[in-house]
């Protein structure tokens with residue numbers, strides 16, 4: 440069994456941190472629904488630095504256990520949702536399934552935390568970081584993901600992705616990307632699905648793309664980001680999952696979106712537009 444605990448929680452160890460509140464000793468692990476939230480999502484890529492531009496290998500997703508009991512995260516699915524982020528090129532029009540099939544989410548890529556649910560536990564108040572690449576991205580970025588819990592590793596013949604040995608790999612269930620799990624820097628949407636969703640995934644052909652549709656009842660949490668404030672028509676998530684969206688100031692802005700924390704409580708109204716704020720300092724760990 441793997442137990443992910445509060446090693447990254449230094450900033451919260453003092454008074455008032457989420458980790459201080461009512462942790463039940465020796466509580467039995469529970470499933471993730473209602474207990475696991477996306478705390479931060481960094482997708483925009485870094486401003487030019489150290490001779491590179493268009494640096495995006497530092498993308499990450501951070502999940503937090505907001506409950507008082509350990510949460511079973513083995514088998515958890517994470518995917519990015521099909522659809523344009525906005526009018527990226529002249530003539531782009533909304534192409535998501537948010538309105539045509541609001542009972543499901545349509546995923547371009549699906550990754551899974553290896554193991555049975557009880558094989559991987561996330562302690563109360565602890566965070567779990569999923570990295571594009573589990574390494575220290577300095578000097579190309581300020582983001583250090585060498586302490587990430589998992590990374591997306593694409594095992595391809597030409598070895599373009601790096602398998603960082605100290606960070607466990609996610610299991611690739613469905614991958615349609617290039618040499619790594621690059622989520623669009625214009626603004627992707629991500630869903631976290633309960634392990635049992637794997638039994639209900641359906642392959643959907645969209646032109647030359649093969650998507651995976653999952654019933655929304657399996658959604659544990661989600662975040663919707665789009666290109667800008669005028670891109671609402673491009674929403675990918677149905678209202679039952681997320682009624683709003685959030686956006687950063689631009690591609691390669693080095694900005695992440697972070698969960699609003701009200702006192703000790705992570706705000707969750709199923710509206711990414713009010714539950715997340717833009718931060719100029721992506722902060723894996725919390």
Ligand SMILES: [Ca+2]
Pocket residue numbers: 570571572573590591592593600601619620
């Ligand atoms: Ca990778």
Ligand SMILES: [Ca+2]
Pocket residue numbers: 573590592602603604605606607608
């Ligand atoms: Ca690895």
Ligand SMILES: [Ca+2]
Pocket residue numbers: 478479501722723724725
């Ligand atoms: Ca964080």
